[in-house]
Amino acid sequence: MESNMGFILIDDNLIDQFVIKKILKKVLDINLLYIANNGKEGLDWLLKNARQKPLVIFLDIQMPIMNGFEFLDQFQNLEEEVKDKIQIFVLSSTLDLDEIKKVKENKYVSGFWNKPLQIELLKNKFS
Template sequence: MPATYKNCLLIDDNYIDNFVTRRILESSNFVEAIAVRQSATEAIDALRDGSVKPDVIFLDLRMPLMNGFEFLNEFDKIDFDGKEAIKIFMLSSSLDPTDVKRSTENKYVVQFIHKPLTHKILEELGT
């Protein structure tokens, strides 16, 4: 069975969260390739220079320097082919209803997912 997505960009400042999320994504055959950036600024740079061309992005909300919402603002300013087709999933441990509401109101965010990512969640996303 082919993977649901070809290229994934995982943006999270927490090494352990990245390790766990990456393992779940790999073992579920959700994506073929995973690029990890430990800051939103690194991710924006990679998108700008074209070194990362994701079909799907898993974006942490709470990060130093640039948070998930600030990433979305910068993402909106970048112009590149295929941008509108990218699915962004906000992946956060935040329980703040304002964060959930703000995420789901963003035109790029498909869904807010509470950490940790699980096989069950990915199965639901793939359908």
């Protein structure tokens, strides 16, 4: 995998964090994954680190403190040069069609993927 790319997972579920970390290691040989437990932690991390290299964000929707939609609302306020280096993939187990539609219509979201994360999707996108 490209070593010039960073990965951040914004998800409060410890099991999902563990599984996604293992999948990224196994499929893409990614050893460094920053994990934020909610959108606010993810946004704070981005504000300090986003200029360093291109980023891929895996974003959950339902989280405490700041959910995925609130994160996306705040994300749009970042500088264009920062936003241009970031791809956001929403990972969710939601079955709510309105939420799925809202995610897919967001111009900053590169894709909506159902949990659990499918290895083939990851391979096809990043290999």
